Amino acid sequence: MNAMNHTTTAYNFGFLDEYAKKEVRRAILKAIAIPGYQVPYASREMPMGRGFGTGGLQLTLSLIGPDEVVKIIDQGSDDSVNAVNLRQFIEMTCPGISTTTRTTECTLIQSRHRIPERPLTATQIIILQVPYPDPLVVVEPSEDKRKTMHGEADYSRLLVKLYEDIVKFDEITISHRYPTRINGHYVIDPSPIPRWDVPKLHDSAALILFGAGREKKIYAVPPHTKAEPLAFSDVPFRVEDFRDAAGQRRACARCGSKDSFLDEFVSDSGSKTYQCSDSDWCDGQLLRAAQAQGEPA
Amino acid sequence: MSYVAIKGGGCAIAGAAAVTEYLRTEQGLAGGAGGPLQIEAILHQLRHLVDRVVSEGGVYHPQFAALAIKQSLGDTLEAAFALRAWRSTRPRLTATPPLDTSRMRLIRRISSAFKEIPGGQMLGPTQDYALRLLRLELMDESPEAFRAMARTWLESCPEARLPDTFPKVLDALRMEGLLPPITATLGETPFDITREPLIFPVARSAALATMSRAETGSLLAIAYSNMRGYGDVHPTVAELRVGYLPVLLPHPVTGELTEAGEVLMTECEVVAMFEPAVAGGKPVFTIGYGACFGHNEVKAISMAILDRALQKGMQDGPANPSEDPEFVLLHVDGVDSMGFASHYKMPHYVTFQSDLDRLRTTQQKSGDLA
Numbered sequence: 001m002n003a004m005n006h007t008t009t010a011y012n013f014g015f016l017d018e019y020a021k022k023e024v025r026r027a028i029l030k031a032i033a034i035p036g037y038q039v040p041y042a043s044r045e046m047p048m049g050r051g052f053g054t055g056g057l058q059l060t061l062s063l064i065g066p067d068e069v070v071k072i073i074d075q076g077s078d079d080s081v082n083a084v085n086l087r088q089f090i091e092m093t094c095p096g097i098s099t100t101t102r103t104t105e106c107t108l109i110q111s112r113h114r115i116p117e118r119p120l121t122a123t124q125i126i127i128l129q130v131p132y133p134d135p136l137v138v139v140e141p142s143e144d145k146r147k148t149m150h151g152e153a154d155y156s157r158l159l160v161k162l163y164e165d166i167v168k169f170d171e172i173t174i175s176h177r178y179p180t181r182i183n184g185h186y187v188i189d190p191s192p193i194p195r196w197d198v199p200k201l202h203d204s205a206a207l208i209l210f211g212a213g214r215e216k217k218i219y220a221v222p223p224h225t226k227a228e229p230l231a232f233s234d235v236p237f238r239v240e241d242f243r244d245a246a247g248q249r250r251a252c253a254r255c256g257s258k259d260s261f262l263d264e265f266v267s268d269s270g271s272k273t274y275q276c277s278d279s280d281w282c283d284g285q286l287l288r289a290a291q292a293q294g295e296p297a
Numbered sequence: 298m299s300y301v302a303i304k305g306g307g308c309a310i311a312g313a314a315a316v317t318e319y320l321r322t323e324q325g326l327a328g329g330a331g332g333p334l335q336i337e338a339i340l341h342q343l344r345h346l347v348d349r350v351v352s353e354g355g356v357y358h359p360q361f362a363a364l365a366i367k368q369s370l371g372d373t374l375e376a377a378f379a380l381r382a383w384r385s386t387r388p389r390l391t392a393t394p395p396l397d398t399s400r401m402r403l404i405r406r407i408s409s410a411f412k413e414i415p416g417g418q419m420l421g422p423t424q425d426y427a428l429r430l431l432r433l434e435l436m437d438e439s440p441e442a443f444r445a446m447a448r449t450w451l452e453s454c455p456e457a458r459l460p461d462t463f464p465k466v467l468d469a470l471r472m473e474g475l476l477p478p479i480t481a482t483l484g485e486t487p488f489d490i491t492r493e494p495l496i497f498p499v500a501r502s503a504a505l506a507t508m509s510r511a512e513t514g515s516l517l518a519i520a521y522s523n524m525r526g527y528g529d530v531h532p533t534v535a536e537l538r539v540g541y542l543p544v545l546l547p548h549p550v551t552g553e554l555t556e557a558g559e560v561l562m563t564e565c566e567v568v569a570m571f572e573p574a575v576a577g578g579k580p581v582f583t584i585g586y587g588a589c590f591g592h593n594e595v596k597a598i599s600m601a602i603l604d605r606a607l608q609k610g611m612q613d614g615p616a617n618p619s620e621d622p623e624f625v626l627l628h629v630d631g632v633d634s635m636g637f638a639s640h641y642k643m644p645h646y647v648t649f650q651s652d653l654d655r656l657r658t659t660q661q662k663s664g665d666l667a
Binding site for chain 1: 306307309310378379381382384385386387389490491492493496497498623627632633636638639640641643644645646647648650651653654655659663
């Protein structure tokens, strides 16, 4: 009982016991060996809510070493409440590691809903938090049946769904979680990243891992692997359109960037402004602009 | 306009924690009788709450369950969650052999199948026949009244020598050939849901373990759907027993099975409608089994009904939700379901931005066509 009186000292490095970490790492290796395949694993309960990134967190805690430099983002922001919460937990349970907000400095990124704008490198791993690991769930509720469909690469019902969208709306209406075929076989749910981030999965230099804690699955897009969003030859895949009514690409109101995913803000007066969703990218652009003008950073 | 999302998250979290802690402790300012809730008081006076949390938390640790109840301000979902998260950090060191529940030190045992059962019916502590009238005298109880009540009960309690074991009602039915024979081979390793993911179809042991730590209300709701008509288990409670089950572990030196402690458990065995004979045999009743940590009869009964429903579904194909193993087993875990319901409160700016893009594009296109 006495050992438990101090919340921080009672737990192993990385919170999970070593057996649990080893099991997660085995599942990761299998996921890398079979790109896009959802590897089941015995997901542990974490001290934050299922749906708050417990799957991603288990991957992070299983991979983290004492020299790690970790970046945690939620919705592109390092300071979003959930990102702060996860970062504090990791700092508390992994004494000695460093955390950063800079994409260039980190070795491990845990993210919810975004892949950073700056291309990642071969020495980095990005872990995405996943609420729904299976893209087939929209057409088939039974996991047992979906498993067979994946094995046979039978995605016909998913393609029919896309086709029906076009018939009904003249557009594919899937906004995020865009089904993406990996290495020519398994179609994955790339987590609720916007379509903007889907092309970043293709031929990525960094290892991309996906952790679904509640649904107990791990999958991966290994470095330099083919990732193709489902589309038709006459209806290509399209990312979010940030052009204004005049057809001009909107710029970030803060840093002026015209090639980043933008968040829309509505002011009290009803006017709209747009700013970078990736806060580190936005800061980086400002810094570069300041340096170009010879001002002190 | 300021840059909204970039600063302040950390302060907001700390503030939320502080105001919650204030709500827990504000009574301290009022003085008077309201002091901190003692763990012992929770263990004894809110025992069914503790029972529920040890069961849904999936680890038998009543003290920590009481602590979890205290820190979660009595939210059972949150308390079970905290206990489960603590359990996550504990390695599994060993497994007990199957424990014989006829060895339970009983506090209660009933059968609705027979008026008399070998060993006798024993009502024990139950509120089943209590009138649900508010006992207004409990609004203000004194420690003296507490002690007097306990002393009076002990003094009037007859000296009774209870046997160490009570026979199982099912054993008698089985001897008569009314139940299917036990087929499971001893030594078969039960599925450990804490170490292996559920991959369907799952073993019955995996289904039982999942239901045993399921959220009581979720299990009850699905079992109730079967009772009402979305199913046809029509159970009879052959036996419901509540008591302390000795936990046996191999002695580290001699290897001999040794009692390491005991856990309070509720166990329910239901007998359901009979099945046509398999080749060469006679028709027999079917059975359903439920068991969970703590004293929680509604949960054990619900589980027994669902065990039967799932066995039927696995044999004949599910005819309704309560017979579908995926439907039942993937939707009864409180930690999973409450976590996901809560997660909708988190920011979804990016995905909603993406939704807006799709809707605006679609609206524009339909505008073009009009």
